Amino acid sequence: MLLQRFLIRLLTMLITLFGVAVVVFVVIRVAPGDPIAMMLPPGATDADLARLRALYGLDKTIVQQFFIWLSGVARGDFGTSISLRQDVLGLVFNRLPATLELAIVALIIAVALGGTTAIIGARERGTAVEAGIDIASGAALSIPDFLWGLVLILLFGVLVPIFDISGRVSPQLDLPFVTQFYLFESLLRLRLDLTWDLLKHMLMPAVALALPLAAIISQLLKQSLKEVLDLDYVVLARVKGFSETQVILREALKNAALPTLTLVGVQFTFLIGGTVIVERLFSYEGLGNMAIDAVINRDLPLIQGIVLVFALLFVLINLSVDMMYALLNPRLRHG
Amino acid sequence: MDEGRAQRRGVSPRLWLAGGWLLLALLAAIFAPLVGPQDPLAQDLMLERLPPFWMNGAEPGYWLGTDSLGRDLLSRLIFGGRIAFIVAFSAAIAACLVGSTLGLIAGYFGGWADRIISRVVDVWMAFPPVLFAILLVAVLGTGLSSVILAIAIIDWTRFCRVIRAETMGQSHMDYVENARIAGYGRIGIMLREVLPNVVPSIVALLSLEMGIAVIVEAILSFVNLSISTDDPTWGGIIAEGRLSIHQAWWVLVFPLITLILTVLSFSQFGEALKTRFDPVLR
Numbered sequence: 001m002l003l004q005r006f007l008i009r010l011l012t013m014l015i016t017l018f019g020v021a022v023v024v025f026v027v028i029r030v031a032p033g034d035p036i037a038m039m040l041p042p043g044a045t046d047a048d049l050a051r052l053r054a055l056y057g058l059d060k061t062i063v064q065q066f067f068i069w070l071s072g073v074a075r076g077d078f079g080t081s082i083s084l085r086q087d088v089l090g091l092v093f094n095r096l097p098a099t100l101e102l103a104i105v106a107l108i109i110a111v112a113l114g115g116t117t118a119i120i121g122a123r124e125r126g127t128a129v130e131a132g133i134d135i136a137s138g139a140a141l142s143i144p145d146f147l148w149g150l151v152l153i154l155l156f157g158v159l160v161p162i163f164d165i166s167g168r169v170s171p172q173l174d175l176p177f178v179t180q181f182y183l184f185e186s187l188l189r190l191r192l193d194l195t196w197d198l199l200k201h202m203l204m205p206a207v208a209l210a211l212p213l214a215a216i217i218s219q220l221l222k223q224s225l226k227e228v229l230d231l232d233y234v235v236l237a238r239v240k241g242f243s244e245t246q247v248i249l250r251e252a253l254k255n256a257a258l259p260t261l262t263l264v265g266v267q268f269t270f271l272i273g274g275t276v277i278v279e280r281l282f283s284y285e286g287l288g289n290m291a292i293d294a295v296i297n298r299d300l301p302l303i304q305g306i307v308l309v310f311a312l313l314f315v316l317i318n319l320s321v322d323m324m325y326a327l328l329n330p331r332l333r334h335g
Numbered sequence: 336m337d338e339g340r341a342q343r344r345g346v347s348p349r350l351w352l353a354g355g356w357l358l359l360a361l362l363a364a365i366f367a368p369l370v371g372p373q374d375p376l377a378q379d380l381m382l383e384r385l386p387p388f389w390m391n392g393a394e395p396g397y398w399l400g401t402d403s404l405g406r407d408l409l410s411r412l413i414f415g416g417r418i419a420f421i422v423a424f425s426a427a428i429a430a431c432l433v434g435s436t437l438g439l440i441a442g443y444f445g446g447w448a449d450r451i452i453s454r455v456v457d458v459w460m461a462f463p464p465v466l467f468a469i470l471l472v473a474v475l476g477t478g479l480s481s482v483i484l485a486i487a488i489i490d491w492t493r494f495c496r497v498i499r500a501e502t503m504g505q506s507h508m509d510y511v512e513n514a515r516i517a518g519y520g521r522i523g524i525m526l527r528e529v530l531p532n533v534v535p536s537i538v539a540l541l542s543l544e545m546g547i548a549v550i551v552e553a554i555l556s557f558v559n560l561s562i563s564t565d566d567p568t569w570g571g572i573i574a575e576g577r578l579s580i581h582q583a584w585w586v587l588v589f590p591l592i593t594l595i596l597t598v599l600s601f602s603q604f605g606e607a608l609k610t611r612f613d614p615v616l617r
Contacts, residue, residue, distance in 0.1 A: 012454075012457070015454065015457075016454070016457045016458050016461050017461070019454065019455070019457070019458035019461075020458055020461050020462065023458060023462075024462075024470075027470060027471065027474055028470070028474065030474055139599065142546075142598060142599050142602040142603075143595055143598060143599065144547075144550050144598070146550060146553070146554055146557075147550070147591065147594055147595055147598070150573065150577070150587065150591050151591065151595075153577070153580070153587075154580075154584065154587060154588060154591070157580070158580055158581065158584060269460075272463065273462075273463035273464055273465060273466070274465070275463075276463050276465045276466045276469075277465045277554050277557075277558075280557075280558060281557075281577070288463070288465075288466065291466050291469075292466075292469060292558055295466075295469050295470050295473045296473070296558075296560075298473070303470065306466075307462065307463075307466065307467075307470075310461075310462070310463045310466065311461040311462065314460070314461045314463075315461055
């Protein structure tokens with residue numbers, strides 16, 4: 001039952017990825033402007049142009065190009081970036097950890113903030129505290145991450161300059177890292193000075209990304225908690241003498257969290273999509289920032305690679321949330 | 336539910352504020368040549384980085400100050416509103432028409448139509464939307480129609496997913512079955528019986544989508560891919576403001592406030608409309 005569900009999801013995931021590959025391939029081949037002509041010096045001859053086109057495989061038909069590219073991708077060869085003249089997969093893997101760290105820190109902030117306000121709101125239901133939380137989460141939800149980023153830049157970058165608003169790490173620092181997971185590695189090496197510097201750069205973009213998601217978690221979890229709090233077994237716990245906070249944390253939360261979990265999965269993919277512009281805003285050297293440069297430079301192989309990696313990330317997150325839901329939901333587990 | 340009943344008694348102050356702001360901004364944009372105090376493109380290096388009216392060194396006639404080229408900020412915001420509203424209305428309506436139609440078809444007919452449309456939606460959802468928008472505008476070429484087209488191409492799925500689900504729910508109701516027994520054709524039932532019942536959701540989504548379109552346009556001008564660089568846009572002003580943030584904060588603050596108010600108003604408006612139109616809540 002569970003395995004069957006997993007296999008069906010895996011198959012649709014592959015179809016989706018194939019669709020993404022087709023769409024992005026068609027879209028960027030329609031683009032006017034010759035990327036090869038742009039990278040040649042002014043004195044280049046037509047023969048130079050033709051040779052370079054052949055080198056990047058641009059002299060073949062679109063269908064041929066697509067299948068050459070796809071068979072390369074299947075072998076892990078995403079081609080060579082036209083503007084940076086390096087292996088696309090290498091470039092993507094170099095930047096992906098920065099984006100993943102940012103997204104995960106944002107997710108942690110969103111869950112912490114949304115969870116706390118949901119629990120407080122459920123405990124104080126019907127009071128001015130709950131009304132205040134509702135208004136705050138309504139505003140946090142309606143204002144997108146791009147605008148939150150600008151607000152945070154003004155507040156904590158200019159008005160009270162306590163955080164860094166540009167880059168991933170202070171450039172004068174000597175970095176001992178061997179991987180690109182700077183934050184994770186700084187924690188492992190117990191270089192807390194570096195952790196602090198990384199967090200000072202990461203916190204503002206992460207909060208900008210986290211606020212809309214925190215609002216959704218807060219609203220949904222509070223709603224489920226309020227429903228669960230009226231059920232018999234919770235009333236029983238209250239009669240046994242547990243305080244309201246204990247009732248929520250020990251009894252209600254476990255059962256109220258499931259609907260929120262499925263939603264967080266989809267919303268987390270939106271959050272990752274938001275890193276593209278938020279990284280640009282904060283000059284954070286991640287995958288999204290590189291993607292915008294790739295579009296501006298008409299770097300076709302690099303754009304294809306980045307979009308496909310984002311799509312892979314999205315479908316993997318959806319797949320794992322779906323599986324987690326199936327495992328945690330007793331009705332599906334024993335069905 | 337409670338909120339819906341409360342709003343029935345009178346129009347909530349939030350709706351008044353939202354509607355008031357949108358009307359004000361829309362009228363200012365329409366009559367921009369009349370209400371704009373200065374020429375939004377006029378550069379004057381003698382007037383560069385003038386502060387807003389309450390600060391020392393402000394010039395009369397330049398209420399919100401000027402940018403680093405001496406252009407009047409208030410006039411640029413008012414003229415930028417023109418592009419923002421044109422994009423908001425046309426992109427949202429285009430996305431709505433495509434998405435709602437496909438959603439109705441998928442939800443009502445089910446079967447293969449639903450399978451194909453849902454697969455396409457899945458593919459679309461696997462793209463990071465902002466990157467997709469930037470890519471499309473880069474491909475279509477910068478300009479107003481490209482921006483509108485790009486937003487419509489990306490955001491039709493928002494309508495499609497919701498309308499599909501709602502139509503599916505409606506299709507199993509008794510009244511649809513009755514209409515079928517009464518001898519109405521499938522398309523007739525879809526348009527005459529099902530469509531009116533999903534209109535509240537369409538209207539609410541439309542209002543939300545207008546706010547989203549304003550933001551996407553601002554993001555595109557922020558990365559310098561929207562309209563030609565001469566015309567003032569809210570995102571373009573924000574990009575200038577981000578660069579001169581330490582010398583002239585007002586160039587960032589005022590367009591930011593304008594954008595936040597506009598987006599909040601569109602989403603408040605959408606929610607209020609949904610509760611107004613919803614037959615169950617009404």
